[in-house]
Amino acid sequence: MTNRDRIDRLRKNKDLPDEDFLALLEPLPEEDLAFLRTSALEVCRETFGRTVYLRGLIEFSSFCKNDCLYCGLRRSNTRADRIRLDLPGILACCARGYGLGLRTFVLQSGEDPFFTDERLCTILSAVKEAYPDCALTLSVGERSHESYAAFKRVGADRYLLRHETADLTHYGALHPAEMSGSARQDCLFDLKALGYQVGCGMMVGSPYQEKGHLLSDLRFMQRLGPHMIGIGPFLPHRDTPFADRKSGSLDETLKLLALLRLMFPRVLLPATTALGTLDLMGREKGLLSGANVVMPNLTPAGIREKYLLYDGKIGVEDQAEKCCRDLKQRLEKAGFEVSVCRGDAPDWSAKEIK
Ligand code: SAH
Ligand code: SF4
Numbered sequence: 001m002t003n004r005d006r007i008d009r010l011r012k013n014k015d016l017p018d019e020d021f022l023a024l025l026e027p028l029p030e031e032d033l034a035f036l037r038t039s040a041l042e043v044c045r046e047t048f049g050r051t052v053y054l055r056g057l058i059e060f061s062s063f064c065k066n067d068c069l070y071c072g073l074r075r076s077n078t079r080a081d082r083i084r085l086d087l088p089g090i091l092a093c094c095a096r097g098y099g100l101g102l103r104t105f106v107l108q109s110g111e112d113p114f115f116t117d118e119r120l121c122t123i124l125s126a127v128k129e130a131y132p133d134c135a136l137t138l139s140v141g142e143r144s145h146e147s148y149a150a151f152k153r154v155g156a157d158r159y160l161l162r163h164e165t166a167d168l169t170h171y172g173a174l175h176p177a178e179m180s181g182s183a184r185q186d187c188l189f190d191l192k193a194l195g196y197q198v199g200c201g202m203m204v205g206s207p208y209q210e211k212g213h214l215l216s217d218l219r220f221m222q223r224l225g226p227h228m229i230g231i232g233p234f235l236p237h238r239d240t241p242f243a244d245r246k247s248g249s250l251d252e253t254l255k256l257l258a259l260l261r262l263m264f265p266r267v268l269l270p271a272t273t274a275l276g277t278l279d280l281m282g283r284e285k286g287l288l289s290g291a292n293v294v295m296p297n298l299t300p301a302g303i304r305e306k307y308l309l310y311d312g313k314i315g316v317e318d319q320a321e322k323c324c325r326d327l328k329q330r331l332e333k334a335g336f337e338v339s340v341c342r343g344d345a346p347d348w349s350a351k352e353i354k
Contacts, residue, residue, distance in 0.1 A: 028255060043261055050335065053104070058085070058097075061112040063084060066111050069241045071310075072240060073308070077239045085303060102298070102340055105131070105134055107123070135157045135342040138160070148191055161188055162200055163201065165181065174206060189224065197227040197228065227268060228269070232253065233247055258289045261289070266347055271283040274309075
């Protein structure tokens, strides 16, 4: 079977036998990658038209108790500046985002013990009360079932928790021994059962990653059935043990985005900041490979440059208004229609809430 046959078959069946996925996970000739990306764009357009959804990202704390080997916010990085936003600071970000037309806010942070369940619930309630027409997405790492349930009760709608790699041995090579890939996967199933719209995902080209690990990622996602999938290239950070590792590649990331679009036609798939950092036109290229979400940064200058997961992060000196305006212009120029509605997952409805 040729790669084109495999791509057509994936488009039709949304699945392939392992050996065909593994063939597509090999570096592809240019014309096969182009065919894959075009197929993914067509499938995306069948479901979402030219619409790209915007989410306002608020990075509210750069403190983290974890020590993921790849991340600039890891606790062992004593050179990182740590800072957190208080409630008025978070509400000010939302106000700016709301003024720009954004109707989803993503509250993301390191795993910061300062933000107890009680403090986070206070924040979520306040944001939800001020902006009842907006969707609230949390991305604050691993917590207990009770914590996730409490956040849900006060208004969290969605949760992003990348599984990072579904292969547990590979997970062990990227994290200290006290962290567990299976505990992280359990959190995702838990979040889904609680009625969240759930996002998982992995870095592409992370240290020690093999094709077989990516295949495990695809199989894991089939089991989970996520509403959102966040993937981006691994990018090194100078003050981590992976400082000298090479970045994930643009083509491999675009390929994975396209494969995911063919497997999950209705999933919400961001073209991430990391992709935009790897390549100046990375986000546009992602959208032309089947992605359909972009997350402009609402974090105020002064905080944003302290939230550095990797080196070279784009837009650290931009104001939210500029960031959002530039993005909209660029996306429209590339032929997309920017939507600022809540943009819930098409398969999600309130009746899923248990
Ligand atoms: N602390 C939370 C949320 C913030 S980190 C959590 O870990 O879930 C968000 C994501 O950034 C991580 O899931 C990881 O996939 C990504 N990330 C961290 N370091 C990175 C790096 N060096 N290159 C690319 N992505 C990175
Ligand atoms: Fe902390 Fe998340 Fe970075 Fe891990 S990836 S060190 S949990 S901020």
